[in-house]
Amino acid sequence: MRFDVLTLFPDLFAGYLGQSLLHKAIERGLVDVAVHDIRRWSIDKHKKVDDRPYGGGPGMVLCVEPVVESVEDIQQQCDKPGRVVLLTPQGRKLNQRVVEEIAKEERLLLLCGRYEGFDQRVTDILEPDEISVGDFVLNGGEVAAMVLVDAVIRLVPEVLGDENSCVDDSFSEGNRLLEFAQYTRPREYRGHKVPEVLLGGNHEEIARWRREQSYLKTRQRRADLLDEASPDRE
Numbered sequence: 001m002r003f004d005v006l007t008l009f010p011d012l013f014a015g016y017l018g019q020s021l022l023h024k025a026i027e028r029g030l031v032d033v034a035v036h037d038i039r040r041w042s043i044d045k046h047k048k049v050d051d052r053p054y055g056g057g058p059g060m061v062l063c064v065e066p067v068v069e070s071v072e073d074i075q076q077q078c079d080k081p082g083r084v085v086l087l088t089p090q091g092r093k094l095n096q097r098v099v100e101e102i103a104k105e106e107r108l109l110l111l112c113g114r115y116e117g118f119d120q121r122v123t124d125i126l127e128p129d130e131i132s133v134g135d136f137v138l139n140g141g142e143v144a145a146m147v148l149v150d151a152v153i154r155l156v157p158e159v160l161g162d163e164n165s166c167v168d169d170s171f172s173e174g175n176r177l178l179e180f181a182q183y184t185r186p187r188e189y190r191g192h193k194v195p196e197v198l199l200g201g202n203h204e205e206i207a208r209w210r211r212e213q214s215y216l217k218t219r220q221r222r223a224d225l226l227d228e229a230s231p232d233r234e
């Protein structure tokens with residue numbers, strides 16, 4: 001799986017990409033992430049890539065030429081063009097279904113805006129898949145792009161070892177329940193005890209208890225998840 005990230009702040013990605021899971025996936029050749037500075041495609045002698053909005057108003061708008069031309073150049077770097085994703089509050093909202101859909105792609109180009117966003121003609125010309133990570137305001141598309149990369153790489157076969165398998169993740173196909181509570185040693189801390197059932201070693205009983213805890217927690221906190229069409233729910 002290859003990601004090309006286009007941004008004005010490429011340095012923001014180094015820390016994220018260096019984290020162990022992703023670093024190992026990159027080393028093993030399962031994932032490839034190339035971060036590109038849009039400024040490289042500036043057509044201005046001062047490397048400017050933004051300008052004041054026509055019609056007035058606050059802030060700056062990212063110019064159409066460097067963005068469209070950076071995408072065209074980067075698409076040329078591989079045999080097959082990638083799916084272009086633009087992170088924007090106006091996009092369709094990201095959820096696990098959308099992540100699963102996007103994870104089917106071999107190659108993704110992630111466009112990260114800043115300031116007041118891109119000139120409308122970026123969208124008109126590139127016709128990107130516009131995605132929002134949620135109904136709150138970020139300062140730019142970079143953190144949203146990291147969210148998308150993070151969610152997508154979990155679905156790339158072999159990225160997670162068996163220990164971190166994603167088959168029973170909340171929100172994965174066939175699972176729309178929140179996760180049950182986890183405990184590790186010590187058995188008691190400041191009077192807070194680990195539930196007795198987990199100490200007994202009766203795996204059937206433990207599995208039943210966990211399913212029930214998941215269901216109760218979901219009903220209490222996220223009843224909306226139970227309303228979603230879910231066929232075979234016990």
Ligand code: JE8
Pocket residue numbers: 087088089112113114115116117131132133134135136137138139140141142144
């Ligand atoms: C962004 C963003 C996602 C999400 C994504 C890209 C580029 C026009 N507005 C721009 C004005 C307020 C500040 C905005 C900053 N901005 C935000 C997001 C996003 N994906 N779920 N929330 N915010 C840009 C510029």
